[in-house]
Amino acid sequence: METILSIRNLSVSYYTDEGEARAIRNLSLDVEKGETLGIVGESGSGKSTLALAIMGLLQPPARVKTGSIYYKGRNILSMQGEEIRKLRGKEIAMIFQDPMTSLNPVKKIRDHFIEYITEHMENIDEHKALEIARKMMKSVGISEERLDDYPHQFSGGMRQRVMIALALALNPNLILADEPTTALDVLVEAQILELVKRLKNEFSLTLILITHNMGVVAEMADRVAVMYCGRIVELSKTEELYKNPKHPYTKGLIESIPLLYNRSRKLVSIPGHPPDLRNIPSGCSFHPRCPYAFDKCMNVEPELEKKEDGRYVACHLY
């Protein structure tokens, strides 16, 4: 398998007046070409920061402290100017959480397409760009006449379709979807997920799906990385993770999913709150909330290691 994206020892912090908030701590991760990698975690676990870092879009007060992100062997974090601009959108495209606010309210949909395509492909004129736009709109199931509409004339689900059509317009290799269905109602969510699945195969994409919704990950992902407090605490194939979660945090996440067919099962929530990123507990950052914590957990931070069954867990229990 070919690795398309390789994150090595990435640390990102937000430097605020109240101190340094360590959003991502020494994170390493490989994304294989053609897979769907789910990244799950609570709010504040660093998922969205990771997405912005991959796009090279971190703005102050956020700063990359250490590490590198290699896309096809080139380090994104050391790219500048035109080089990174040409990578964004053309190689790696992103789908955002809130389709209601992710389109320019004063531009028609067609202009979103035209400027996007022409600014990346010098040899394509407006006419040809419009042709691509029509084709993309069709492939996400919207009639091409709607290219002349403004974003506010679309519903949330339709806007997300437009965002997807935009993201795929230049045939990128890697799609970063940051909570793409969180702002949508469940029926529309299912439609969008189906659409993403279909297009992923059609365009032979690699997909990084960031979400806090365990159900969405189960439905979509080949592999799942569980993030807690800026680190990956568990990484394995989706099926294995759901059948046999290893990290106590993963167990907690899975037990907190309500099951319709088994109402007698008690819903378990993880006690406590995610820690303040400016003041992360010593040792394993999960230890104050962990039912299995012992002395070592308070002092030594476990590394994400490959265990004998081939799964990656960052926990002293294994």
Place this chain on the structure above:
Amino acid sequence: MGLREYILTRVILTIPMVFILLSIVFFVMRILPGNPVLLRFEKNADPQLIASYTHKLGLDKPLYIQYIDYINDLFHGNLGLSMSGDFSPVAPEIMSRFPATLELAIYSTLVAILLGIGLGVLGVAKRGKVDSAIKLYGIISYATPVFFVGMVLQIVFGVFLHVLPVYGRYDGTPPSGITVAGIHIQTGLYTLDSLLSGNFQAFLNSASHIVLPSIALGVVISGVFVRITRANMLETIRADFVIAARARGLKERTVLLGYALKNAILPVVTVIGLQFAILVSGAVLTETEFSIQGLGLYLVDRVYFRDYTAVQGTVVFLAIIITTVSLLIDIMYAYLDPRVRL
């Protein structure tokens, strides 16, 4: 509400507004000490002469009769005769002076928009020291009186450098405009008239006169534009659609102008409309300082002579102009923001 109904409603709302304004001016002018007759003659003038003039101007009638008479005239489109000088009709005088004020208003608004929006965007794009300097400019220019800026400009460019004229609108006979298909077109905007008649020398002449006053007035008004543009840009630049635009790898120029500015500009447009009233009051000072024979100078002049009809007429005229401009700006707003349907 359709566009037509909207415009109609706004126009109808203008009537009571102008009416109230006019009534205030009418009574305040008459409460003020002095009147056009007393200011016309020496202190110890013949009482009979004074009485005859007072009668002639209708000032011997009870106040409410004067008021009703004036309103009656106004509804018949008659602004009346001036109460000072040669008692000439007020309306033609206003019309002959309006182009000078309009020209000043257009150019100073242009200066204010270019400076204000330009610096606002520059500050957001560059950040750091450039931004701090621009922020400071916004505060200082807003707080500086227009006659001070005008005076500095006059001293630097007129007195020391001798490059630009410091008073008037034109040296010599103003350009006459152009006759097209038997229709004579003369706008009274000298820069436009000279261009229409194809006289480039005349254009330079008139343009050089308007430069300093426009900059003086424009700089003062630009302060508000700088601050509003900057504040709105800083807000929109953090908006999701701007981050999404960056993530699509759009050029920074497109992101700043097509995304951040295009959305930040909407509140600025509203402010341009509001500033127009301030612009008119600024024009009074600017015209006085640069001896431009416009409405502002006329108003100041006539207030001094307690020329009731002239002041009332000018105020009514300016009020109508200001409300018309603010209506046009609102319509433009709807055009710029597709979400607004009037």
